Amino acid sequence: MRTSPPASGGTGSTTPAGAAPIPVSAIPAVNVASVPQRSPLRYPGGKTWLIPHIRHWLKAIEPRPKLLVEPFAGGGIVSLTAVMEGLVDRCLMVELDRDVAAFWHAALRHGPELCEMVQGFRPTREAVDALSRQAPANVLEHGFRTLVLNRTRRGGILAPGASLIRSGECGMGLASRWYPGTLADRLSAIIDNAHLIEFSEGDGMALPKDMPAGAVLFVDPPYSAGGKRAGQRLYAHHEIDHARLFALLADADTDFLLTYDNTDEIRALVRKSGFKAVQVEMKTTHHARISELVISRRPVFVD
Numbered sequence: 001m002r003t004s005p006p007a008s009g010g011t012g013s014t015t016p017a018g019a020a021p022i023p024v025s026a027i028p029a030v031n032v033a034s035v036p037q038r039s040p041l042r043y044p045g046g047k048t049w050l051i052p053h054i055r056h057w058l059k060a061i062e063p064r065p066k067l068l069v070e071p072f073a074g075g076g077i078v079s080l081t082a083v084m085e086g087l088v089d090r091c092l093m094v095e096l097d098r099d100v101a102a103f104w105h106a107a108l109r110h111g112p113e114l115c116e117m118v119q120g121f122r123p124t125r126e127a128v129d130a131l132s133r134q135a136p137a138n139v140l141e142h143g144f145r146t147l148v149l150n151r152t153r154r155g156g157i158l159a160p161g162a163s164l165i166r167s168g169e170c171g172m173g174l175a176s177r178w179y180p181g182t183l184a185d186r187l188s189a190i191i192d193n194a195h196l197i198e199f200s201e202g203d204g205m206a207l208p209k210d211m212p213a214g215a216v217l218f219v220d221p222p223y224s225a226g227g228k229r230a231g232q233r234l235y236a237h238h239e240i241d242h243a244r245l246f247a248l249l250a251d252a253d254t255d256f257l258l259t260y261d262n263t264d265e266i267r268a269l270v271r272k273s274g275f276k277a278v279q280v281e282m283k284t285t286h287h288a289r290i291s292e293l294v295i296s297r298r299p300v301f302v303d
């Protein structure tokens with residue numbers, strides 16, 4: 001078992017005397033370009049880089065999980081991958097942000113119309129400005145607006161105060177992340193699997209204590225402790241009682257993976273709840289290496 005101090009980027013790195021060091025995952029870090037990107041949203045804090053770990057975790061569960069519940073769904077890459085790769089029977093995504101929720105409702109209930117809107121849209125500054133000022137008339141328009149704003153704002157950030165992409169890739173400006181054909185393909189795959197994907201707009205902290213038999217949880221809450229990657233800047237909803245979330249998971253009789261920043265606060269909660277944690281290294285968009293914690297009830301990803 002390898003152990004190492006946390007890589008740079010965490011907001012704290014002190015291990016109290018006597019506390020066991022946190023092992024490093026035995027699964028190699030991947031280049032995210034090698035992971036199929038299935039979500040139409042560019043999600044800040046998205047977990048594409050964790051997909052090899054998710055596959056490993058779900059494949060090891062016997063029998064195959066009937067339901068994957070993702071209470072902080074965001075761009076939903078984990079749920080989409082799990083369903084589309086046949087790693088679970090079906091999934092339930094929960095998200096509190098009403099703009100993000102409108103996107104998922106539109107994709108799952110009005111997918112073909114949303115595809116058409118995507119293919120007919122040219123993301124000029126005027127068109128994007130007009131869309132952001134106009135109140136959507138229905139969930140389809142609302143979901144479309146979310147997708148356009150998500151793909152034309154810097155870092156995909158939808159939280160208040162986010163600015164538009166300026167020069168973008170190859171000086172393409174607002175259009176640099178607007179790929180109508182690719183987005184339509186991802187939406188088509190979601191349409192094909194919509195019967196296996198349930199979405200609920202609501203509070204991920206309000207999950208029932210008794211989950212259905214065969215359910216597992218993937219939990220990726222916003223993290224808003226101090227530091228550069230504060231969830232506050234990234235999400236409209238970022239206030240989470242982290243200690244309460246740990247207590248809810250400790251009480252639930254369900255297998256779970258929980259991801260967090262590698263900080264003193266979170267390591268203390270891991271120790272207090274008796275959970276296991278591993279460090280998984282990932283590269284940020286600026287190529288800095290940081291380590292995140294993947295927390296579970298039983299040891300995972302260690303030899």
Ligand SMILES: C[S@@+](CC[C@H](N)C(=O)[O-])C[C@H]1O[C@@H](n2cnc3c(N)ncnc32)[C@H](O)[C@@H]1O
Binds near residue numbers: 043077
């Ligand atoms: C770290 S992001 C999830 C990213 C996601 N795993 C992905 O790969 O795209 C956390 C998400 O939780 C949402 N959120 C914040 N508070 C919530 C709550 N109480 N219930 C449900 N969702 C919440 C935020 O809007 C944000 O989309």
